[in-house]
Amino acid sequence: xTDSQQKAWETQFSRYGLSLGDGGLDWSREFGAGRQRxxxxxxxxxxxxxxxxxxxxxxxxxxxxxxxxxxxxxLSEIDRxxxxxLKVYAEDAVEVxxxxxxxxxxxxxxxxxxxxxxxxxxxxxxxxxxxxxxLLSDRLTTGGKLHLATDWQPYAEHMLExxxxxATLKNDAGAGHYSSKPSWRPETKFERRGQRLxxxxxxxxxxxx
Numbered sequence: 001x002t003d004s005q006q007k008a009w010e011t012q013f014s015r016y017g018l019s020l021g022d023g024g025l026d027w028s029r030e031f032g033a034g035r036q037r038x039x040x041x042x043x044x045x046x047x048x049x050x051x052x053x054x055x056x057x058x059x060x061x062x063x064x065x066x067x068x069x070x071x072x073x074x075l076s077e078i079d080r081x082x083x084x085x086l087k088v089y090a091e092d093a094v095e096v097x098x099x100x101x102x103x104x105x106x107x108x109x110x111x112x113x114x115x116x117x118x119x120x121x122x123x124x125x126x127x128x129x130x131x132x133x134x135l136l137s138d139r140l141t142t143g144g145k146l147h148l149a150t151d152w153q154p155y156a157e158h159m160l161e162x163x164x165x166x167a168t169l170k171n172d173a174g175a176g177h178y179s180s181k182p183s184w185r186p187e188t189k190f191e192r193r194g195q196r197l198x199x200x201x202x203x204x205x206x207x208x209x
Contacts, residue, residue, distance in 0.1 A: 009071070020099055040110045049063050146207075
């Protein structure tokens with residue numbers, strides 16, 4: 001971690017950090033009642049998540065990331081922007097979902113540009129697999145949204161196949177189709193660089209039936 005990321009860990013995690021040891025996540029206690037509940041898995045360095053929280057102060061955001069420099073960076077951004085509607089877990093996403101996120105408690109789950117594990121022998125390491133998608137769906141409210149995005153077409157095709165096969169999720173664009181980028185997802189520096197190089201970006205948007 002950089003010095004600023006380490007300082008954010010030391011000074012801001014107690015205010016903006018969440019831990020498995022805290023027990024079940026009580027959104028109303030953490031953020032106040034009546035807010036839309038949005039969970040992002042794998043926020044990287046956190047720039048787009050901070051931008052989303054700043055753009056929609058009425059919603060409550062929780063991010064999960066195991067990469068500690070990224071968590072430190074986001075903690076620093078939360079403090080710099082004085083965001084009161086964003087908190088973070090520095091934990092494994094499956095453990096968070098299984099241990100502290102209640103069934104039917106989330107209005108939106110978003111996973112942007114997860115590691116595509118390009119080599120075929122590594123495909124089993126991909127985050128988006130049938131069992132994990134079933135867990136995600138269980139945590140969504142009826143009508144809740146699952147939003148994925150990737151810049152790797154073979155992974156986009158894999159995601160589409162896995163998600164379309166889940167009976168509890170409905171493809172907002174219709175089976176076998178990708179969605180347009182929704183207004184709430186900021187365009188990242190990484191994404192803009194990819195577009196300059198001619199890379200595509202695929203968004204997948206599903207609703208809990």
